[in-house]
Amino acid sequence: MRHETPGIAGGNCFDRMPVMNDTNVGLDLGRIAQDLQIRKVQVESVVQLLDEGNTIPFITRYRKERTGGLNEDLIRIIQQRVKQQRQLAERKEVILKNIQAQGKLTEELQKAILAVDSPKRLEDLYLPYKPKKRSLAAAAREKGLEPLALAVWQRDPVAANLAELLPTMVNPEKGLPTPEAVLEGVQHILAEQIAETAEVRGAARRVLIETGRLATTRVETLAEGQGIEFKDYFQFTEPVRQIPPHRVLAVNRGERQNILKVRLEYNAEMLEQAVMNCLPLADHPHAEFLRKCAADAIQRLLLPSLEREIRRDLTERAEDHAIEVFSRNLRRLLLQPPIRGHRVLALDPGYRTGCKVAMLDEHGNLLEHGVIYPHQGQPRREPKKPEQPEQKPAEGAAAPAAPPTTTEPSAVVEPASTEVPETAPASPPAEQPASEAAPAAPAPTRDRRAEALAYLENMARKHGATLIVLGNGTACRETEELVSNLIAERLTDLSYVIVNEAGASHYSTGAVGREEFPELDATVRGTISIGRRLQDPLSELVKIEPHNIGVGLYQ
Structure with a gap:
């Protein structure tokens, strides 16, 4: 969406005509205005705003003074009509250039083309001048070999002795310098005729479907280490009738990325036998020649055409299946029953950056958040004062863990703060210089797991948590073990649930997440989303684009 810019004070926007750019040349905006029963200047304003990159929601909400208060439906209709007119205008330009290049463009024809307002009528005018695809058979027909080809096919006595007939048709001026060239032209015509026979195509199609196997290999020019995600398909083959939809889509994807062949x-x-059985070869005087034509038809015409057809059918079925699976899974996910009335302690697991923690009330409101580092190998940037959990050391520890700078240390501070004298917070700065070497020794033995358990217990008791929600991302199993121990040893009345966190990162970095929690870091927003999607799945998941929720074949 574009940023809103201040308008011009005073005056009506309709007093100023929009500046029309080159893309509006040839557009009949008056016809659109007449059909929609609005003013032409309104259509021109909408077209200008769309050409500037504004979206329909933006124009509808923030540019009413430019459009005269047109609603989103009218703006969308204008957009579609203008797109159609521009496509028609571009097609007219191409057609006029092609006809002019042929030297056949007349003034009358040009006026007729420019006056056309229907794509079908335009193509009808262009059809006599439209270049035809030139095939080997078409070239042979241009040389006058079609009658001979038909005579061979129909067993005409005239073509009974080709050895005598072919030399009589040699014509260097037509590109037929030898009898072999004449025979080759006849073969091209008959091969095309065989390949376009319905019975032949049907028989060949059945054989390819019954015996065909989709095979893939690694592209030879692919650099070492690239395309690893498709390594299962570097030497892959599976029958066409059995290959599942998700593999079809994977093969197509690898082929588009130039990874798979x-x-x-x-x-x-x-295949050859099926084709031959469809041909009238019994007692045919030129049976051997027709077999040669059929072999040419199979390799040059039939196979490429039918392979494209089979691949297209496989792709269409796979896409239909993918849409069906996606819609079914999405429906089930969105219609999951909410878990009401629970205060949720949400955890987003992690190794290096720690496990993000968010405490939510019964309505999904954030009460407190922080970061813990329960897993070995996690960097703690605050090795000072491992024995006494004061707020001073805590601030240093939370610095690398994003916005919640004071929460991670609270995992250490709050449970012990009631036992530490009030003078304790002031003593560390004075004691630190005097005993600098002493506190540094126990730093490596700091029990981060115990600190994490204490922090989680303290937060759960403090806010009355009744349920722990755990995301299924990185470090999920290790964090699940931590939560299980917490419940077994300290919070026996609690239970935990693992939820699918797909899409949480998209929500946390998207516009909706930033608007909902502008003051929080993206990692905290993601943790909140994990907890809320258990409390009310529909209300939370609708904030995420469907393709990011993780319910399709390629998730």
Whole structure:
């Protein structure tokens, strides 16, 4: 969405005509205005705003003075109509250039093309001048070899002796310098005819579906170490009739990224026999020649066409299946029953950056948040004062863990703060210089796991937590063990639930998360989302784009 800019004080926006750019040349904006029964200047304003990159929601909400209060439906219709007109105008330009290049463009034809307002009518005008695809068979027909090809196919006595007939059709001016060139042209025509016969295509299709196997290999030019995510498909083959949809999509994806080379393997002998059975070869005087034409048709025309067709059918079925799976899983996820009336202690597990903690009330409001480092190998930037959990050392420890700078140390401070005299907070600065070497020794023996357990227990008791929610991301199992010990040893009346945290990071860094918690770090927002999606899944998950929730084939 674009940022709003201050308007011009005084005056009506309709007193100023928008500056029309080159992309508006050839557009009939008056026709759009007439059809929608609005003013032409309103259409022009909408077109200008859209061309400037503004979105429909932005124009509807913040540019009413420019559009005359048009609603989003009218703006969307204008956008679609303008897009159609521009596509038609671009097509007209291409057609006029092509006809002019052929030297056949007349003034009358040009006026007719420019006056067209229907794509179908435009293509009808262009059809006589449209270049046809030039194939080998088409070239042979241009040389006048089609009658001979038909005579061979229909067993015409005229073509009974090709050895005598072919030399009579040699014509260097037509590109037929030898009898072999004449015979080759006839072969091209007959091969195309065979490949376009419905019975032949049906028989070949059945063989390819029954015996075909989709095979993939690694692209030879692929650099070492690239495409590792597709390593399972570097030497892969599976029958066409059995390959599941998710593998079809994976193969297509690898092929698009130039990582995989895909081919269709088949039983060549069965395919050739199926094609030959469809041809009138019995007692045919040129049966051997027709077999040669059929072999050419199979390799050059039939196989490429049918392979594309089979791959397209597999892809369409896989995409339909993926959409079905996605919609079914998304529906189940969104319609999960909420767990009401629980105060939730949410945990987002992690190794290096620690486990993020957020305490939520029954309505999902944030009460407190922090960071703990219960797993070995986690960096603690505050090795000072391991024995006495004071707030001074805590501030140093929380610095690397993002916004909640005072929460991580509270895992150490709050449980012990009631036993420490009030003078204790002031003593560390005075004692530190005198005994600098002494406190440094026990730092490596600091029991972070015990500190984490104490912090979680303190937060749960302080806010009356009734449920612990754990994200299923990195370090989930290790954190689950920690929570299990906490419940077994200290909080026996609590229970825990592991939830799918897919999409939490997208929410935490997205506009919705920033708007909801502008003062919090993204890691804290993600932890809140993990806890809330158990309290009320629908209300929380609708904030995340569906493709980021993790319910599709490629999640």
